[in-house]
Amino acid sequence: MKVLITGATGLIGTELVSLLLQNGISIHYLARSKKEIKDEPNYKGFLWNPEQGKIDENCLIGIDTIVHLAGAPISMRWTNKNKQEIIESRILSTNLLYRTLKSHPNQVKQFVSASAIGIYPDSLEKVYTEEDKNVDDSFLGQVVVKWEQAADQFKRLDIKVCKIRTGLVLAKKGGMLKELLKPIKLGAGSAYGSGKQWQSWIHIDDLVHLYYFAIQNNWQDVYNATAPNPVDNEELTKKIAKTLDKPFFMPNIPEFILKLALGEMHILLIASQNVSSQKAQDNGFVFKFRTLDKALQNLLG
Numbered sequence: 001m002k003v004l005i006t007g008a009t010g011l012i013g014t015e016l017v018s019l020l021l022q023n024g025i026s027i028h029y030l031a032r033s034k035k036e037i038k039d040e041p042n043y044k045g046f047l048w049n050p051e052q053g054k055i056d057e058n059c060l061i062g063i064d065t066i067v068h069l070a071g072a073p074i075s076m077r078w079t080n081k082n083k084q085e086i087i088e089s090r091i092l093s094t095n096l097l098y099r100t101l102k103s104h105p106n107q108v109k110q111f112v113s114a115s116a117i118g119i120y121p122d123s124l125e126k127v128y129t130e131e132d133k134n135v136d137d138s139f140l141g142q143v144v145v146k147w148e149q150a151a152d153q154f155k156r157l158d159i160k161v162c163k164i165r166t167g168l169v170l171a172k173k174g175g176m177l178k179e180l181l182k183p184i185k186l187g188a189g190s191a192y193g194s195g196k197q198w199q200s201w202i203h204i205d206d207l208v209h210l211y212y213f214a215i216q217n218n219w220q221d222v223y224n225a226t227a228p229n230p231v232d233n234e235e236l237t238k239k240i241a242k243t244l245d246k247p248f249f250m251p252n253i254p255e256f257i258l259k260l261a262l263g264e265m266h267i268l269l270i271a272s273q274n275v276s277s278q279k280a281q282d283n284g285f286v287f288k289f290r291t292l293d294k295a296l297q298n299l300l301g
Contacts, residue, residue: 001025001028001064001065004059006066006097007071007087008027008030008031008105009036011204012046012207019209023203023212026062028046028060029045030070031047031048032046037279056101062149063106065110065112066111067110067112071114071147072089074143075176075179077263077265078263087143089292090101090143091147091192094113095148096265101154110162111162112162112163112211113162113166115222116147117226118141118268118271119201120134122272124267126274127223127276148222151163160220162219162220166202170204172299180216180236181300184246187246189238189246190252191234192269194255199233199236200233200274202227202289203298204300205289206225213285217284225274229290245301
């Protein structure tokens with residue numbers, strides 16, 4: 001089997017590449033600069049530039065599945081310029097892949113796209129499943145809608161489309177956990193806003209295994225990638241402090257302070273989404289890190 005990956009050098013992409021290679025899957029990946037291109041057994045890079053609409057179509061040779069992870073990080077200040085980059089990095093790259101597949105012979109049967117639980121409206125009470133159609137009215141909600149609509153184009157080519165709506169990724173090498181650790185390591189850890197907002201998280205190891213499972217089982221449609229036991233923000237920060245054996249006594253950081261410091265992006269810290277991954281489990285996926293304690297012990301212990 002051969003898989004084409006975009007965003008292969010990012011936080012999730014790096015781990016997914018490693019897992020697929022371990023399991024005998026050959027990988028083509030797309031990169032923006034020549035210095036990122038490697039040509040190794042089962043791991044071969046190809047150039048592309050979504051903004052300029054350029055791609056080496058040889059990347060499609062022998063490909064069965066495309067995993068599309070590319071996209072500018074959402075955790076940068078949401079200036080108008082950055083907002084445009086966040087949207088365009090997802091839409092232009094997806095559209096380029098679609099046009100390339102449409103105009104070149106290929107054997108691609110499945111398109112697996114990253115997505116985000118930020119599509120679900122902010123709620124302290126609701127438990128969201130993939131069946132929920134309401135969309136959050138934030139910038140992030142709109143990004144995810146456009147992102148998923150772009151992915152759905154591939155259905156026109158008789159390709160199965162699978163969208164992985166990912167929660168808060170806990171990883172050693174980056175992502176949200178790295179940022180949460182900074183004040184806690186200094187003994188200044190505290191919850192954000194009310195601290196009651198739900199944080200639907202997932203260990204990076206479970207996330208990449210879920211992608212692998214989706215590829216193996218030719219999944220289509222939407223799947224939530226969140227561990228079975230979400231926690232509120234206060235519990236998340238408290239448990240990180242406890243795992244690190246650090247004090248946790250500071251008062252919560254008020255929302256207006258977060259807004260002053262981060263601007264519109266502060267909603268990433270205070271939005272509440274309790275998201276169910278029951279569909280993935282009903283379709284055979286087994287989480288290794290089902291509880292926050294186990295995940296943090298693995299990552300920080």
